[in-house]
Amino acid sequence: MESESPLLKVSNLHTHFFTKSGIVKAVDGVDFDIKPGETLGIVGESGSGKSITAMSILGLVPSPPGKIVNGEVLFKGENLVDKTDKQMRKIRGNEISMVFQDPMTSLNPVFTVEKQMIETILAHEKFTKKQARKRAIELLELVGIPDPQKRLKNYPHEFSGGMRQRVMIAIALSCNPSLLIADEPTTALDVTIQAQILELFKKMQKELDMAIIMITHDLGVVAEVCDRVMVMYAGKPVEFTDTTNLFDEGKHPYTLGLMNSIPKITAEKQKLEAIDGVPPDLRALPKGCSFAPRCKHVMESCLTIDPNLREVDDNHLVRCLLYEESESKKAVTP
Amino acid sequence: MSTLLEVKDLKKHFPLKGQSLFSKEKPVLKAVDGISLSVQTGETLGLVGESGCGKSTAGRSILKLLEPTDGEVIFKGENITNYRGEKLRKLRKDMQIIFQDPYASLNPRKTIEQIITEPMKIFNVPKDERIKKLERLLDVVGLSSYHKHRYPHEFSGGQRQRIGIARSIALDPELVICDEPVSALDVSIQAQVINLMEDLQDEFNLTYIFIAHDLSVVHHISDRVAVMYLGELVETGEADELYQNPKHPYTQALLSAVPEANPHREKQRIILKGDLPSPAMPPQGCKFHTRCPFAEEICRTQEPLLKKVSTNGQQAACHFAEEVVD
Numbered sequence: 001m002e003s004e005s006p007l008l009k010v011s012n013l014h015t016h017f018f019t020k021s022g023i024v025k026a027v028d029g030v031d032f033d034i035k036p037g038e039t040l041g042i043v044g045e046s047g048s049g050k051s052i053t054a055m056s057i058l059g060l061v062p063s064p065p066g067k068i069v070n071g072e073v074l075f076k077g078e079n080l081v082d083k084t085d086k087q088m089r090k091i092r093g094n095e096i097s098m099v100f101q102d103p104m105t106s107l108n109p110v111f112t113v114e115k116q117m118i119e120t121i122l123a124h125e126k127f128t129k130k131q132a133r134k135r136a137i138e139l140l141e142l143v144g145i146p147d148p149q150k151r152l153k154n155y156p157h158e159f160s161g162g163m164r165q166r167v168m169i170a171i172a173l174s175c176n177p178s179l180l181i182a183d184e185p186t187t188a189l190d191v192t193i194q195a196q197i198l199e200l201f202k203k204m205q206k207e208l209d210m211a212i213i214m215i216t217h218d219l220g221v222v223a224e225v226c227d228r229v230m231v232m233y234a235g236k237p238v239e240f241t242d243t244t245n246l247f248d249e250g251k252h253p254y255t256l257g258l259m260n261s262i263p264k265i266t267a268e269k270q271k272l273e274a275i276d277g278v279p280p281d282l283r284a285l286p287k288g289c290s291f292a293p294r295c296k297h298v299m300e301s302c303l304t305i306d307p308n309l310r311e312v313d314d315n316h317l318v319r320c321l322l323y324e325e326s327e328s329k330k331a332v333t334p
Numbered sequence: 335m336s337t338l339l340e341v342k343d344l345k346k347h348f349p350l351k352g353q354s355l356f357s358k359e360k361p362v363l364k365a366v367d368g369i370s371l372s373v374q375t376g377e378t379l380g381l382v383g384e385s386g387c388g389k390s391t392a393g394r395s396i397l398k399l400l401e402p403t404d405g406e407v408i409f410k411g412e413n414i415t416n417y418r419g420e421k422l423r424k425l426r427k428d429m430q431i432i433f434q435d436p437y438a439s440l441n442p443r444k445t446i447e448q449i450i451t452e453p454m455k456i457f458n459v460p461k462d463e464r465i466k467k468l469e470r471l472l473d474v475v476g477l478s479s480y481h482k483h484r485y486p487h488e489f490s491g492g493q494r495q496r497i498g499i500a501r502s503i504a505l506d507p508e509l510v511i512c513d514e515p516v517s518a519l520d521v522s523i524q525a526q527v528i529n530l531m532e533d534l535q536d537e538f539n540l541t542y543i544f545i546a547h548d549l550s551v552v553h554h555i556s557d558r559v560a561v562m563y564l565g566e567l568v569e570t571g572e573a574d575e576l577y578q579n580p581k582h583p584y585t586q587a588l589l590s591a592v593p594e595a596n597p598h599r600e601k602q603r604i605i606l607k608g609d610l611p612s613p614a615m616p617p618q619g620c621k622f623h624t625r626c627p628f629a630e631e632i633c634r635t636q637e638p639l640l641k642k643v644s645t646n647g648q649q650a651a652c653h654f655a656e657e658v659v660d
Contacts, residue, residue: 220593263554
C-alpha cells in the first residue's frame with residue numbers, strides 16, 4: 001500500500017489571524033497527504049477553514065494579519081512554509097496551481113486572454129513569445145474552447161461564466177502542474193455548465209496525471225469527483241476517509257448532519273433534518289468539542305474534552321468522543 | 335382547492351440600446367416571453383431554470399414590481415394587470431416577496447423591530463397590535479424577543495433570512511414569491527430555513543411561488559414545478575412525476591446534471607453542449623435546439639407549444655415529447 005510517496009504532506013498546520021477583536025484560529029491543526037494523481041476533497045461550510053488551508057499551502061495567506069503559526073507543508077519533500085516569497089513564486093503556477101471560485105474577478109478585465117495566458121507561460125518557461133502563443137492555443141483547445149485562435153484575442157467579459165472558468169483552468173494547467181487546487185470551481189456556475197466543468201476536471205486529470213485538491217461545500221460534487229474526503233468544521237478536520245466510505249459509513253455527527261440537510265433529488269419527500277444553531281465564532285470557540293453546542297449526541301464530556309482525530313477503521317479518521325476507545329462503554333442515547 | 339393566481343401569456347421585454355439604422359423594430363431583450371401558469375391556494379409552485387432564463391423577472395412581473403409588457407395577471411379572480419397607485423398598494427398586502435440576498439434586502443440603519451413592523455405601519459395597524467404581532471412573528475421564525483432592538487449586521491445570514499421572512503408574512507399575505515431564498519445560505523442553515531418555510535406554509539396557509547436554480551431544493555419544497563428556458567416554459571407538471579419522468583430534453587439534461595451525494599449511483603449524464611444563447615438574440619424555432627441532442631429540422635424552424643404529455647397534466651414544449659426516450 002505504502003509504495004507511493006505522497007506528493008504533498010500537510011502536518012499539524014495552524015494558520016491564525018491576529019485581528020483587533022482577537023485571534024481567529026482559521027486553521028487549527030490540519031493533517032493530510034495527497035498522492036500523485038489523486039483527488040482529495042475538502043468539504044465544509046463558510047468559515048470552516050477550507051480555503052485558508054489551500055492559501056496556506058500556496059503561501060498566499062495575507063500577512064499581517066494572517067500567519068502560519070505552526071506546522072509544515074511538505075511538497076515533494078520540501079517544506080513550503082520556510083520558502084521565501086521569491087521561491088514560492090517559482091512553485092506557484094508552475095508546480096502547484098489554483099483555480100478560484102469566481103472566474104470574473106480572477107481574470108484581469110483590461111487585458112486580453114492572450115496577454116494573460118502568455119504572461120503566465122513566459123513567467124515559468126523559457127519560451128519565445130511565439131512558442132508561448134502556440135502553447136496558449138493548445139491549452140484553450142485542451143479545455144474545450146471552440147475557435148481558440150480567435151478567442152485568444154478576446155477580453156474576459158466576452159466570455160460566458162463557464163467559458164471563463166475554462167480559461168482559468170487553461171491558465172492553471174499552462175505549466176503542467178503536479179498539483180491543482182480548485183477552490184469552489186463550480187459554485188458560481190449553473191448546473192449544466194457545472195457538469196461540463198467537472199467532466200473537464202476528470203478528463204484533465206486523466207490526461208495530465210495531476211493531483212487535485214477540490215474545495216467545495218457541495219457533497220454532490222465530492223461524490224462525483226473525489227477519491228478521499230476531509231470534512232472540516234471550525235478550522236479542524238472532523239472526519240477523513242474514502243469518498244464511498246464517507247457516504248456509506250460516515251460517523252461524525254456533523255458529517256451525518258450535513259448529509260441529512262440536503263434534499264435528495266430521488267428520495268421520498270420528508271422533513272429535512274437540519275443541524276440546529278449556527279457555526280461558532282472562531283475568536284471564541286467553545287471549550288471542548290467545537291461542534292458540541294449543535295450536536296444531537298452531545299455528552300457531558302464533550303463540553304470539556306476536545307477529542308482527537310482517531311482511526312476508527314482502516315483509513316477512516318473521526319474526531320468525536322462517541323467513537324473514542326470502546327464504543328460500547330458509553331452507550332449513548334440520542 | 336381554488337385558483338389563487340393565474341398568469342396568462344405574460345411577457346416582459348426590456349428595450350436594448352442601439353437601434354439599427356434600417357430596421358423599424360426596436361431591439362428588445364425578451365426576458366419573459368409568454369408564460370402561462372396557475373397557482374392553487376395553499377400549494378407551492380417551483381420555478382426552475384438556469385441564470386438568465388427569466389425566472390426572477392417572471393416573479394417580479396407577477397408582483398408588478400416590474401410592469402409586464404403584455405399578458406394578464408389574475409389574482410383572486412381579479413385582473414390586476416392594469417392596477418396602479420392606491421389599488422396596487424392595497425394589493426401588496428396580499429402578495430409579498432422574499433429576496434435572495436439577506437444582506438442587501440434589510441435596511442442596515444433600522445432595527446429588527448422597525449424592519450418587521452414597517453409593513454404593518456404602512457397599512458395602519460394599531461400600535462399595540464403591531465407589538466403583539468411582532469412578538470408572535472419573532473417567535474414563529476425562531477428569533478427571540480431580545481433581538482428586536484438589534485440591527486441587521488448583528489445577525490448571521492440564516493437569521494437575516496428569518497427576519498426577511500418575518501417581514502414578508504407580517505401582513506398575512508396569501509401569496510409569497512420566494513426568489514432564491516436559500517441560495518446564499520450554507521447547507522446546514524439552508525435546511526433550517528426550508529423547514530421553517532414549510533412550517534409557516536401550514537400555519538398561515540400560504541401559497542408559494544418558489545424560484546430557485548437548485549433542483550433538489552425545488553423538488554423538496556414544491557407540489558408542482560415549472561421549468562423555464564430563455565423566457566419560456568418548457569415543461570410543467572407535478573413535482574414527483576416531472577422529476578421521475580421528465581419529457582423535455584432540457585429538463586432531462588438539467589436533472590441529469592445535478593451532482594448527487596451518492597458515489598454509488600451510476601448516472602447516465604447528458605452533458606449539454608455550449609452555453610445558454612443570449613436572450614437578446616434567441617434562436618429561431620425551438621429555443622433549445624442549439625443545445626438539444628435530439629434536434630431535427632422541424633426544431634430549427636417551428637416553435638413547439640406546451641402540450642399535454644400525461645394524464646396528470648404534465649406538459650412539455652417539444653415536438654418529440656412523446657418519443658424522446660430517457
